[in-house]
Amino acid sequence: MERFFEMRARGTDPRTEVVAGATTFLTMAYIVIVNPSILAEAGIDQGAAFVATCLAAAIGSALMGLWANFPIALAPGMGLNAYFAFGVVLGMGVPWQVALGAVFVSGLIFLAVSLLRIREWLVNGIPLSLKLGIAAGIGFFLGLIGLRSMGLVIANPATLVGLGNVAEVPVLLGAAGFLLIAGLSARGVPGAMILGILLTAAAGIPFGLTTFRGVVDLPPSIAPTLFQLDIAGALAIGIFGIVFTFFLVDLLDNAGTLIASTHRAGLMRPDGTVPNLGRALQADSGGAIIGSVLGTSTTVSYIESAAGIQAGGRTGLTAVVVAGLFLLTLFLAPLATSIPGYATAPALVFIACLMAQALRSLDWDDMTDYLPAILTALAMPFTFSIATGIGLGFIAYAGLKTVAGRAREVHGAVWLLAVLSAIKFMVS
Template structure:
């Protein structure tokens, strides 16, 4: 393992990698409950979607660990699954097999540009200030998700968001859990995030906030969705815009996640480029195609991998542990779903605070650098979309540099992403 993954070189151990994999799995296992529900809204069998979600996450994470040696896990992406179910199938009336075909075609396009090295060039030429803004923005995005899960932030018709009921036992436990995790990390306790999640979940049992759903159950059949995608239907001229949206959002979301997690793990090169990016792109693209074959929406790199990275995960062994746990989840669904959302929400909020530290490295003396970074960071949580935040940041960077008479500093890749983002916004895709 040390030879293959370079454990000693990256300052980690098998035990640390296993703990990191467990931390990542605990913070993202919610997807095996949420994604099947969203797929069911598109008319897909919920049991089959559950199995497809687990298998896609397992194989995608294993590919990332083996090909790129990164502690990054994959699973069907939030946001893309909502676009699939509510915009494409529900809003446009596209049959779900055709929509799965569009996901596969977008993944194939993703694969081709990855093999050609185009996407690697695209991401590595992103300005360092925007990369810092992306890392912080994803932290803020995670923070909002965490605060929602904790019950601290709730929807408000007048102000969009508002303060939850702080006297609610669930909210109190979540807040105490966040402080517990922070304190344990400050004391250097190994596996602090995992311990915090477990303690919060156990503390909720006397209040009826944590429900023990059992341990083992047989997985449902995958037959209703396996190989049911309609690729010829997806190649119709009317679906070009849908395929393009799947591709672009997948590209930007994965780019943001890779930049944020590699920066947090200390794996980014000194010049701001991401090593072995091409291999990571191959894992992402294969995961996208695999999800469509199994019967779920696009599989992407998960920002929740930051929880495992904070626990000490530094190699692909962490991703392999996550893959194994998702395979076990096929049979341990009742146990996996016993961990309440407020417990993982506290962990996500803590990780969000850590990721926001990347803003300290922004060049605050140059308006054309820090302004796009801040726009990127703020737009992600306020639009509830990583891809939208990145797109707005690129447009801001290119335009501000051009107005300032420094257009030569803007690379072709930045102009390309800015232009594609404008086109995406014009098409009404979030």
């Protein structure tokens, strides 16, 4: 194990790696509750989605640990699951089986890109400002979904959106849950998000808002989602925009997480490159492909892995420990499926606030950089489409740079994505 994970060379030991893995797991365990709840909105069996979430996280994390030897865990990504359920299935009327097929195809494209030099061309070609705008926009998108699930934001025919009835118990409990999660996180409490979700759900039991189904039992059947993806359907209806969005967000999300995490772990080379980046991206794409077969939305690297790295995790053993803990979580299905929507909504709003921090890193002295990023971030919630926000962002960036006489600053990758986005808007 020492030779395989190179623990001594990275200044760590098995005990430290196990503690780091447990720390990472606690910070991201909320996904086994939130993801099935979101996918259930798309018509997917919640019990099967729970099993698919746990297995996808376990397999993806094990791939990252054993193939790339990175202390980074994987699970179905926040933002992409919301796009899957609310943007594609509910928004476009695409059957969830076809949407899973689109996730599978995007995973294959991601794998092909990971095996070729084109990955550097794409990742390095997209300007930092657009990457930041996409991250913040996905956060705003999640925030709108969370506020709506909480009941704090409702539809209004006169103003599009309005304030809900703040005197209703679910709204009050959801608001209290958000403050609890934020407060515990500010105190540095491990597992603050999962703890806040559970306590918020428990507070609803006296009001009949939460139905407690138990804690431990055998896992539900995964049959309703296993191998239910419709690849032919995904290819037949010409859903380029959907596949493109899954692929692009997956690529940017994973690249950003890998760069940030390896830098924090001291694994980045002096020239700023990441060793084993190809293997790490291959593990990511493999996780996405396997997750779609199991029945869940795109699997990605989790920035919460930084918590385990902070605890000393430096090798893939950290990720393998996370994988083992997700497998054990399979037996907590009764508890996970007892959590109502108003209890998971505060977590969505909290994640939205964290993702919005990306905007502070924009170059606020260069209008041609920050305006397209802001447009990207605003368009996602207001059009209720991550894909639309990304497309408008690329078009705005290329167009604004050109009008400003700085067209040479636009990378070829941005021109390609801008043209493809413009064609998509014109033919849709």
